[in-house]
Amino acid sequence: MNKEIQVSVSILAEDFSILGEVLKTIEDAGGDSVHLDILDGVFAPNLSFGPVVIKGIRKLTHLPLHAHLMIQYPEKYLADYINVGCSQIYFHLESEGNPENIINKIHSMKAKCGIVLNPDTSADTVTPYLEKIDSVLIMCVYPGFSGQKFIPEVLSKIEKIREISPKIDIAVDGGINDETIDSVLNSGANVIIANSYIFSSKDRAKAVRRLKGINE
Ligand code: DX5
Ligand code: ZN
Numbered sequence: 001m002n003k004e005i006q007v008s009v010s011i012l013a014e015d016f017s018i019l020g021e022v023l024k025t026i027e028d029a030g031g032d033s034v035h036l037d038i039l040d041g042v043f044a045p046n047l048s049f050g051p052v053v054i055k056g057i058r059k060l061t062h063l064p065l066h067a068h069l070m071i072q073y074p075e076k077y078l079a080d081y082i083n084v085g086c087s088q089i090y091f092h093l094e095s096e097g098n099p100e101n102i103i104n105k106i107h108s109m110k111a112k113c114g115i116v117l118n119p120d121t122s123a124d125t126v127t128p129y130l131e132k133i134d135s136v137l138i139m140c141v142y143p144g145f146s147g148q149k150f151i152p153e154v155l156s157k158i159e160k161i162r163e164i165s166p167k168i169d170i171a172v173d174g175g176i177n178d179e180t181i182d183s184v185l186n187s188g189a190n191v192i193i194a195n196s197y198i199f200s201s202k203d204r205a206k207a208v209r210r211l212k213g214i215n216e
Contacts, residue, residue: 010195141174150175162188
């Protein structure tokens with residue numbers, strides 16, 4: 001497996017009164033995309049932001065925007081997120097709706113589609129869709145908040161999906177830092193999503209390089 005490693009930076013716990021600076025920090029650090037955590041307070045405990053805020057974010061950065069929908073009814077809102085400039089939509093297999101319809105809708109609007117699995121959802125649930133989607137996102141914490149502790153039991157799930165599909169993008173989200181990164185990379189993940197590790201590092205560019213597997 002020789003897929004390029006991408007780092008997608010979440011802004012969930014950042015100061016939204018200085019969003020421009022936050023986005024500039026991500027660009028300067030070498031982040032490949034911005035990971036937008038959308039929470040409705042129903043699917044997961046916490047509320048964040050939606051398309052109105054993303055419309056503003058779109059004007060503040062040239063980086064691709066990826067929406068991680070942690071909402072009960074994703075299908076209703078796909079167009080809203082794609083229309084404000086999200087080029088990739090991640091939806092949870094645990095949310096409501098028909099996955100095939102959701103995948104088709106996302107692709108018909110020319111965005112990429114990723115399916116997300118919570119830590120206790122098995123790899124088997126996503127295998128029927130692997131040929132139809134662009135990526136699988138493995139949650140390494142339960143959805144809701146940045147800064148939670150990595151759940152190591154998810155590693156075997158990453159390995160299993162990588163074995164089935166050498167080509168698909170496998171993203172990991174939650175609790176990724178300098179201690180957990182090697183295990184997810186070795187298991188076959190190639191899209192690394194992180195918030196607190198990067199923003200709590202003094203040298204953010206170095207932190208991004210570390211998440212790409214570079215040891216300095
Ligand atoms: C959790 C979010 C994650 C979170 C990652 O619900 O989906 O994207 O912001 O934050 P860290 O890297 O701090 O675990
Ligand atoms: Zn996320």
